[in-house]
Amino acid sequence: MLYLVGLGLGDAADITVKGLQVVKSCSRVYLEAYTSVLTVGKEALEEYYGKELILADRDLVEQEADEILKDADVTDVAFLVVGDPFGATTHSDLVLRAVNAGIPYRVIHNASIMNAVGCCGLQLYNFGETVSLVFWTDTWRPESFYDKICKNRTAGLHTLCLLDIKVKEQSIENMMRGKKIYEPARFMTVNQAADQLIQIIQRRREEGEELGVTEDTVCVGVARLGADDQAMRAATLSQLVSCDLGGPLHSLVVTGQLHPLEVDMLRVNAEPDALKHLRMMDGSTYCS
Amino acid sequence: MLYLVGLGLGDAADITVKGLQVVKSCSRVYLEAYTSVLTVGKEALEEYYGKELILADRDLVEQEADEILKDADVTDVAFLVVGDPFGATTHSDLVLRAVNAGIPYRVIHNASIMNAVGCCGLQLYNFGETVSLVFWTDTWRPESFYDKICKNRTAGLHTLCLLDIKVKEQSIENMMRGKKIYEPARFMTVNQAADQLIQIIQRRREEGEELGVTEDTVCVGVARLGADDQAMRAATLSQLVSCDLGGPLHSLVVTGQLHPLEVDMLRVNAEPDALKHLRMMDGSTYCS
Numbered sequence: 001m002l003y004l005v006g007l008g009l010g011d012a013a014d015i016t017v018k019g020l021q022v023v024k025s026c027s028r029v030y031l032e033a034y035t036s037v038l039t040v041g042k043e044a045l046e047e048y049y050g051k052e053l054i055l056a057d058r059d060l061v062e063q064e065a066d067e068i069l070k071d072a073d074v075t076d077v078a079f080l081v082v083g084d085p086f087g088a089t090t091h092s093d094l095v096l097r098a099v100n101a102g103i104p105y106r107v108i109h110n111a112s113i114m115n116a117v118g119c120c121g122l123q124l125y126n127f128g129e130t131v132s133l134v135f136w137t138d139t140w141r142p143e144s145f146y147d148k149i150c151k152n153r154t155a156g157l158h159t160l161c162l163l164d165i166k167v168k169e170q171s172i173e174n175m176m177r178g179k180k181i182y183e184p185a186r187f188m189t190v191n192q193a194a195d196q197l198i199q200i201i202q203r204r205r206e207e208g209e210e211l212g213v214t215e216d217t218v219c220v221g222v223a224r225l226g227a228d229d230q231a232m233r234a235a236t237l238s239q240l241v242s243c244d245l246g247g248p249l250h251s252l253v254v255t256g257q258l259h260p261l262e263v264d265m266l267r268v269n270a271e272p273d274a275l276k277h278l279r280m281m282d283g284s285t286y287c288s
Numbered sequence: 289m290l291y292l293v294g295l296g297l298g299d300a301a302d303i304t305v306k307g308l309q310v311v312k313s314c315s316r317v318y319l320e321a322y323t324s325v326l327t328v329g330k331e332a333l334e335e336y337y338g339k340e341l342i343l344a345d346r347d348l349v350e351q352e353a354d355e356i357l358k359d360a361d362v363t364d365v366a367f368l369v370v371g372d373p374f375g376a377t378t379h380s381d382l383v384l385r386a387v388n389a390g391i392p393y394r395v396i397h398n399a400s401i402m403n404a405v406g407c408c409g410l411q412l413y414n415f416g417e418t419v420s421l422v423f424w425t426d427t428w429r430p431e432s433f434y435d436k437i438c439k440n441r442t443a444g445l446h447t448l449c450l451l452d453i454k455v456k457e458q459s460i461e462n463m464m465r466g467k468k469i470y471e472p473a474r475f476m477t478v479n480q481a482a483d484q485l486i487q488i489i490q491r492r493r494e495e496g497e498e499l500g501v502t503e504d505t506v507c508v509g510v511a512r513l514g515a516d517d518q519a520m521r522a523a524t525l526s527q528l529v530s531c532d533l534g535g536p537l538h539s540l541v542v543t544g545q546l547h548p549l550e551v552d553m554l555r556v557n558a559e560p561d562a563l564k565h566l567r568m569m570d571g572s573t574y575c576s
Contacts, residue, residue, distance in 0.1 A: 009397060013306035016296060016398070020305055084399055086406030092553050095409075099556055107407045109297060109399030109514050110304070111372055114412050116397040118374030121383075124402050125420075129445055130413050155439070157417055226397050265380050268387055 002069065002098045003078040004085035006110025009226030011040045012048035019108040023049050026078040030056040030068055032091070034167050036082035036249065039227045045080075053080070057168055065097050072103045087112025113225060113251055117160055120220045120232055121265020122253060127160055128152030133193050133252070134164045135186065146200045149254050150212025156257035156285075163188035163250050187248035190221035190233075194240035194252065201237075213237070213254060216277050218288035220253040220266065221245050235271035236288070243271070258286040290357065290386045291366040292373035294398025297514030299328045300336035307396040311337050314366040318344040318356055322455050323377040324370035324537065327515045333368075341368070345456055353385050360391045375400025401513060401539055405448055408508045408520055409553020410541060416440030418448045421481050421540070423474065434488045437542050438500025444545035444573075451476035451538050475536035478509035478521075482528035482540065489525075501525070501542060504565050506576035508541040508554065509533050523559035524576070531559070546574040 003022045008014030015023070023029055031042060031053040038045070046053050056079070060067065068079060085091055085107055098105045118124045129152060131145040145161065152159045166186040174181045198215055205211060215238040223231040223245035231245045240252070258266070258278070263286055267275060278286040291310045296302030303311070311317055319330060319341040326333070334341050344356065344367070356367060373379055373395055386393045406412045417440060419433040433449065440447045454474040462469045486503055493499060503526040511519040511533035519533045528540070546554070546566070551574055555563060566574040 006399065008304060010306070013309070014304050014397070016302050016304050017308055018298070018301035021301070084403050084406065087403050087412065090406060090409070090411050090549075092409055092549050096549075096552055096556075107404075107514075109302070109404040109407070111294065111397030111399060112403045114406075115372050115375050115400045115403040116395075118372065118378060118402075119395045119397070121378070121380055123378050124375065125418050128417055129415070129443070132413075151443070155417070226395075261378075261380050261384075264384055268384075 001076050002072045002094075002103055002105040003076065003108060004091060004095070004105065005078050005080050005108040006084040006087070006112070007038060007080055007082050008110040009083060009113065009116055011038060011227060012045050014110070014226060016108060016110060019110065020049065022076070022108060023051055023078055023080070026076040028054060028075075029078045029080060030054045032056050032061065032079060032081045034058045034061075036165065037167070038082050039224055061094065065094055068094065069098055069101060069103060072098065073101070083112030084110050084114070087114050111226065113162065114160070116225055117222060117251060117253060119225070120222060120234070120253060121268070122158050122220065122255065122262050123259070126156070126158055126256060126259075128155060128157030128256070130160045130162060132162045132164070133188060133196060135166065135188060136196060143200050146197065146213065153212050153254070153256050158256045159254045161193060161252040161254065163190070163193050163252065165249070188250065190223065190245050190250045190252050191241055191243060193250070194219070194237050197237060198241065216288060218255045218266070218274060218278070220255070222251045222253065223247070224249065225251065232269045233271060234266040234269050235274040236277075239271050239274060255288060257281060260284060260286070289364050290360045290382075290391055290393040291364065291396060292379060292383070292393065293366050293368050293396040294372040294375070294400070295326060295368055295370050296398040297371060297401065297404055299326060299515060300333050302398070302514060304396060304398060307398065308337065310364070310396060311339055311366055311368070314364040316342060316363075317366045317368060318342045320344050320349065320367060320369045320379070322346045322349075324453065325455070326370050327512055349382065353382055356382065357386055357389060357391055360386065361389070371400030372398050372402070375402050399514065401450065402448070404513050405510060405539060405541060407513070408510060408522070408541060409556070410446050410508065410543065410550050411547070414444070414446055414544060414547075415448055416443060416445030416544070418450060420450045420452070421476060421484060422452045423454065423476060424484060431488050434485065434501070441500050441542070441544045446544045447542045449481060449540040449542065451478070451481050451540065453537070476538065478511065478533050478538045478540050479529055479531060481538070482507070482525050485525060486529065504576060506543045506554070506562060506566070508543070510539045510541065511535070512537065513539065520557045521559060522554040522557050523562040524565075527559050527562060543576060545569060548572060548574070
């Protein structure tokens with residue numbers, strides 16, 4: 001049996017009881033470690049589980065999946081994923097390989113940023129399409145996420161922005177030379193995300209475009225969701241540029257229309273003056 | 289401290305290790321039991337946790353929240369919610385009461401249908417706004433969810449449809465007489481949901497409306513997600529009307545545009561011929 005086990009978002013104790021039983025009973029346990037990270041490291045997990053973990057980087061999962069699935073028809077293998085196994089990243093490819101090889105699989109679900117972000121007080125019902133923000137480079141500055149956010153806002157919906165993670169990435173130079181030297185891990189902060197968004201807003205304003213998001217749009221910065229030192233800040237986009245939310249992982253939510261109860265929840269973690277420009281749309285809906 | 293603890297979706301062992309530690313250490317433990325149910329009952333949970341649970345129905349949570357929060361500044365109280373505490377239902381009201389009373393709170397997240405539905409193979413990235421389907425009555429047949437599904441589909445996005453639950457509901461007659469007699473619990477099935485959708489489609493077709501969803505639209509029926517006997521079926525809407533997925537809880541996903549990998553995943557649990565009418569939109573996207 002192949003078990004895909006979600007680890008949740010905080011630390012080792014966020015695994016489910018069922019998940020922990022599975023980990024303890026499996027003959028091999030892989031830890032997927034390229035799409036997300038727990039605030040605790042591999043060693044802390046190994047100690048907590050009492051089990052050795054095999055780090056599964058992108059190469060292993062994409063190119064050597066057969067190694068993961070080896071003998072999984074006669075023994076139990078676990079594949080651990082931060083969050084939920086089908087959350088922000090889907091591991092459909094591994095599942096399909098198992099199905100095609102006649103290996104049964106089972107999913108042990110857990111919280112992912114896709115649902116846990118509801119704790120900021122914005123109702124998950126009112127979220128539109130989720131978007132990803134990638135690190136810009138000198139030559140590659142995609143803006144498509146901005147248009148999706150605007151589309152969600154036009155429909156009154158909030159947008160969860162997943163922020164880029166660069167783990168075990170090679171520089172183009174090292175890649176061309178075939179050198180397996182990796183750059184230091186980088187995790188996009190809420191500040192960087194807000195800054196990229198504001199650059200787009202400024203550029204489009206200069207072009208005379210009607211703006212769906214502005215510097216005054218109320219957003220929520222979320223850091224280390226589920227961990228003991230989780231941080232959450234409701235603030236305008238321009239306030240978020242200089243907001244220090246600490247270490248990774250960060251996520252950003254751009255609000256759409258707000259129900260009064262959502263505004264009350266945002267107020268719990270709001271920067272001073274962040275909510276003062278809210279406009280009332282009708283008797284019971286606010287917008288920034 | 290007020291702890292809001294997500295129970296996940298399957299059985300007692302789907303609680304997180306951290307959540308279980310909290311439950312065991314709290315002086316009072318409430319079980320929210322009107323927006324969702326686990327496939328195991330209250331007694332099974334009590335036995336598993338070794339702890340007595342206080343059933344929190346809608347009246348208790350909405351009208352007697354102070355009872356839940358009583359002494360929570362000096363003792364620990366847990367409020368258990370199936371899925372994630374801020375998943376399909378938000379418990380913002382209870383949290384705000386705690387904040388206003390100066391009682392600290394903490395959330396122990398878990399899987400909810402909002403993220404776990406990703407296991408059907410449709411990427412959560414590609415979901416639009418979630419909708420709710422309510423039981424129709426003789427005099428109340430809302431159709432707004434249909435329009436939201438069409439809007440999502442126009443944008444290429446999938447739609448998660450949460451299906452109605454009627455727990456501890458009074459008949460209008462008993463309500464008017466002030467009699468606290470409750471109707472038997474009812475849970476909308478995928479069949480009923482598909483039937484309501486098809487009735488709307490037929491009515492709108494007669495009115496000459498251009499249809500965003502038809503009887504041939506590929507949907508996924510999901511039952512008892514996360515439980516041992518979870519069932520999942522990819523089928524056309526008309527096939528789902530007669531598909532038996534067993535006991536509650538059911539959810540329905542209406543697909544938007546499909547990536548080939550999503551199609552491959554749907555095929556794993558597809559009814560015969562369900563996917564044969566897929567049209568290719570461009571080199572790499574399908575639609576039904």
